[in-house]
Amino acid sequence: MRTVIARSPVRMVFQVLATTATDHVLMVHGPDGWVLPGGELPPGKCMILAAREALWKATGYERGLTDVLATSFDTDDEGEVNRIVSVLDGHVLPRVPADAKQLPSSAAWMPLQEWGEAPPLAQYAVMSAGRRNRLPLLINGDRPESAFL
DSSP, X not given: OOOSOOOOSSEEEEEEEEEETTSEEEEEEETTEEEOSEEEOOTTOOHHHHHHHHHHHHHSOOOOOOEEEEEEEEEOTTSOEEEEEEEEEEEEESSOOGGGGGSOTTEEXXXXXXXXXXXXXXXXXXXXXXXXXXXXXXXXXXXXXXXXX
């Protein structure tokens, strides 16, 4: 069974939510300010592998990303879906890692209260993580092989 999306008429975007029990969230600084690490799914690429690579490139951290915390089907003014955004579970760590000072200057463990007005999708993802509500990331009803790496 195919567990990689070869092409899609709809843009597929992923974000990674990694938090700590001490209420910090892993963020990267981009053109729109501090945001969750993420990117757009390239054609033929597994979302789990693409998200792991994007997280590694942006922060130097590697996480097993197999579950989804929240998904948004974004539409245009006529209601046609033009983007699917999934927030993947980057796990909750007990505290900010000791190597946090070695992060690139464009990445940081930010206190949640400094995030300000987080986008609604991120707010729902934070609530899901706190409640341990996760859904497996499935393609054609099955986990991609990369979920087991």
